[in-house]
Amino acid sequence: MDGGTSSDTWYLLLLAMFMISFMLNFTDIPQRIQLWRFSSYVRRRLIQIDEVESDVRRRLISYLSKLNISTPKEVIDNFMNNYFLIEPVNIEPVDIIKRLSHLINVRDTNIKMYAEKYMPGLQKSERYNATVALEIASAINTVNKILKHYFKLGLKNNNWILLMQLALEMPNIIRIVNSYSKALDAFFSGVPIGDGAGPLLVRYLVGRAEPKYLAEDTVYYEVVVDGRKVYAVKAEGPGATVGKPGEAVEKLVEMLGGSVARIITVDAALKLEIEDTGEVAEGVGAAIGDIGPEKIGIERAATKYGIPLDAVVIKMSLEEAINVMTKDVYEGVLKALERVRRIISNICEGGSIIVIGVGNTVGVL
Amino acid sequence: MIQLRNALDIFTLLMIVTTILLLIYTITVMLMQRSKNKVTATPKVVTKVGCMQNDYSAEREYSKGDYVGLEVGKCPKCGNSLFVEAIYTVSNVKGKEIAS
Incomplete structure (x- = not known):
């Protein structure tokens, strides 16, 4: 009797294991469980992003109200979803840069017109800061919409792999969305951000020299460093703008008749996880994170006259690049300044050098 | 059994x-x-001011309207103009959030 009970238990256990094995291997149940697991995870994270978006909107309304804008909600709503840019045809590459540049200029002009219409009476720097804040809110809104699109698509088609991919990417996306949200504070207050390392270096290089207009939102300074003539280019501060460094360098090189001993570009660069913030590296090429027109402008100007093109970069993470400048980045700027001075001192005395501080000049005059 | x-x-x-x-x-x-x-502590934002003649520099708490290159007074040592040299966050220090 006792022996019979024991074999019954083992028989039931084996049967249960067989049934479970059958269900796991020959039915959709595991996929359904995965779908449920990943969808509930993604749903929770999407709620988190919704909260960030609402918070950004609330802070933006409060900021615009403080700037005496009567209809802040309307200003935000009319800006969202608009001002996208359709990239030009690329199967015919002839004059693609010219076409892209034209489209970027048209978009920029439209945004400036919008800002002038809805935010009248503001100082230029305040208007530029508010425009970048609107762009940040719009970017977060777009990311949220795209994520929800893929989430709904995954649920609609029972595509657990799509939901799994979303779930795996979510922590990284949330990290980026949170850093964009935090970045608003820098633009509301008009303080330098990590990406402003290049313009800050130019500010230190030129001291109290007077700026001269070169291109839209872009100025240059003429100074003498160790007996060498330095033309330093940066976006016009202290409002949030990156200017047109490519166009400016092309103009400047032509203005000098191509007689330039060296072009040095200085910019913030994204660091690898194993690198330290504020590390400075030196290389060759145009250090500029641009989609095309500005970078090619610098490269073309250098190539036309055979001018050596140097790049000095200050390493930082994405969060550090778009948020208030950290002390590590500031110390990196000082190190980069020494590097630039050393490159300048290697040029023969009397030679002309162009130094371009690439990046957003918010909070830097 | x-x-x-x-x-x-x-x-x-x-x-x-x-x-x-x-x-x-x-x-x-x-x-x-x-x-x-x-929740991580909000980093403190500081403003570094310095004299044109490089004989004086000091750190103070960030105040609204500061930007790099802004003239903020006279140097206590030589009487020349005092400018904002840098604005940055100091990590691991709990401070007030910058005003929006």
Whole structure:
């Protein structure tokens, strides 16, 4: 009797294991469980992003109200979803840069017109800061919409792999969305951000020299460093703008008749996880994170006259690049300044050098 | 009888051990998640001011309207103009959030 009970238990256990094995291997149940697991995870994270978006909107309304804008909600709503840019045809590459540049200029002009219409009476720097804040809110809104699109698509088609991919990417996306949200504070207050390392270096290089207009939102300074003539280019501060460094360098090189001993570009660069913030590296090429027109402008100007093109970069993470400048980045700027001075001192005395501080000049005059 | 008791004991023991391990795992994951979600302190924003003649520099708390290159007074040492040299955050220091 006792022996019979024991074999019954083992028989039931084996049967249960067989049934479970059958269900796991020959039915959709595991996929359904995965779908449920990943969808509930993604749903929770999407709620988190919704909260960030609402918070950004609330802070933006409060900021615009403080700037005496009567209809802040309307200003935000009319800006969202608009001002996208359709990239030009690329199967015919002839004059693609010219076409892209034209489209970027048209978009920029439209945004400036919008800002002038809805935010009248503001100082230029305040208007530029508010425009970048609107762009940040719009970017977060777009990311949220795209994520929800893929989430709904995954649920609609029972595509657990799509939901799994979303779930795996979510922590990284949330990290980026949170850093964009935090970045608003820098633009509301008009303080330098990590990406402003290049313009800050130019500010230190030129001291109290007077700026001269070169291109839209872009100025240059003429100074003498160790007996060498330095033309330093940066976006016009202290409002949030990156200017047109490519166009400016092309103009400047032509203005000098191509007689330039060296072009040095200085910019913030994204660091690898194993690198330290504020590390400075030196290389060759145009250090500029641009989609095309500005970078090619610098490269073309250098190539036309055979001018050596140097790049000095200050390493930082994405969060550090778009948020208030950290002390590590500031110390990196000082190190980069020494590097630039050393490159300048290697040029023969009397030679002309162009130094371009690439990046957003918010909070830097 | 002894065989049955042994078989049941092993089975029961296995269940108990598995349950305990699962509990430990769940608690560990929950604790790790909680430590990850800890709110980090808002870094303090400071403004560094310096004299044109490079004979004086000082750090003070950021005040609204500061930007690099802004003239903020006279140097206490030489009387020349004093400018904002840099604005940056100091890590691991709890401070007030910059005003929006």
